[in-house]
Amino acid sequence: MLYVATAVFFLALALGVTSLITPRAALLCRNKTRLKGLVSWLAVALVAFGVIACLAPKPPTPTAEAPAAPAVVAEAPAAPAQEKAETGTVPAEPVVTGHPLPVRVVENTSYERLGRLYVELTLLPAGDQATATQADLTATVMAAAIQAAKENRAQVVTVTLICQQAVNSFGEVQLGYAVYIPDGKGVGGKSPSPVWQMLDAAPRGFTPDELEYLRLWAELRSSYQTPDGLTDDARLRAAIAKRMGIKEGSLHPYLYVRQPVQPVRVEGTLEVRK
Missing domain, CATH: 1.10.10 (Arc Repressor Mutant, subunit A)
Known part of the structure; x- marks a missing residue:
């Protein structure tokens, strides 16, 4: 019955439109005119629409929704052992061991800026460096920076380890370089740990x-x-x-230039010779 009512509805609409074109489509009227044809077929369409509305299936009555399944949240991966600050490295437990070389102090300067004490050291090996590994060179600048920070209560320590003294910098190739910030301030905000803002070392000694x-x-x-x-x-x-x-x-x-390295485990103490 629903299908019949639907067919009558669309047929009535079609004949109503046709009545506007020719009065001969006004089949339900004795005196056929365009207007009477349109009105009569619209009336039939309304009746058919009412029948459709009565026979159309009712939507199911809504029931209480089942509780949503708990969302599965992927667990964040564990933080890497070596956290990165904005421009520095927060030292984690090192996996490589280095032994500091005995050194001599070439230059030792300090100054204050914005209420923070800066110390800058230039060092050179005091003995043979030919057997020094990259880890040893790294350990040397790390030990020097940590020691200078403690002795001077400095907030920023810069250490440059040159291979030797020469007439100009072309003969004083750098074996290591470090910028150490004990309190972590100024590197991506305030870090909870000391930060090596820069840490470089050559592949080996000369x-x-x-x-x-x-x-x-x-x-x-x-x-x-x-x-x-x-x-x-x-x-x-x-x-x-x-x-x-x-x-x-x-x-x-000149092929053995310094390059970025990770902190090492410093084994032994730094010997500063006169």
Whole structure:
């Protein structure tokens, strides 16, 4: 019955529209006019719509909703052992051990800024560095920074470990570099732990021949400048090899530049020699 009522409804609408075009579609009227045809078929459509409304299935009565299943929340992964601050590294338990080299102090300066004490140290190895590993060089600048912070009650300590003293920086390649902030302030806000804002070390220490090569490069470099202000590296390398009596290209100390490293476990104490 519902389907019949629906068919009558749409048929009545179609004939009503047709009545506007031709009065001959006003089949239910004795005197056929366009208006009478439209009105009569609309009346039939209304009756059919009422029948449809009565016969249409009723929606199910709403029942109490079942309690929603508890949301499954993925557990956050455990924090890594090495947390990163905005521009520094909060030291976790190191997994590599390094032994500090004995050092001499080249420069020791301090100053205050915004109520915080800054200490800057420049050190060099006091003995043989040829067997020093990257972990040993890291341990050296770490031990020096921690010791300086305690002795001076400094808030920021910068330590630079150079390979030797020379006439200029070309012969004083850096073996290690550290910026240590004991209270963690100024690095991504206030950290609950001391922070190594920077921590770099060379892959290893230099041999005596490599130190001599660097010293000669610093001394002779000014004699091998081109008119455009550049260094004639090829001629300079040849001159150094001849002076040292070695094969040209057999030494490449400038390849061993410092690079970012992780904190190490410092084993032993830092010996500062006069």
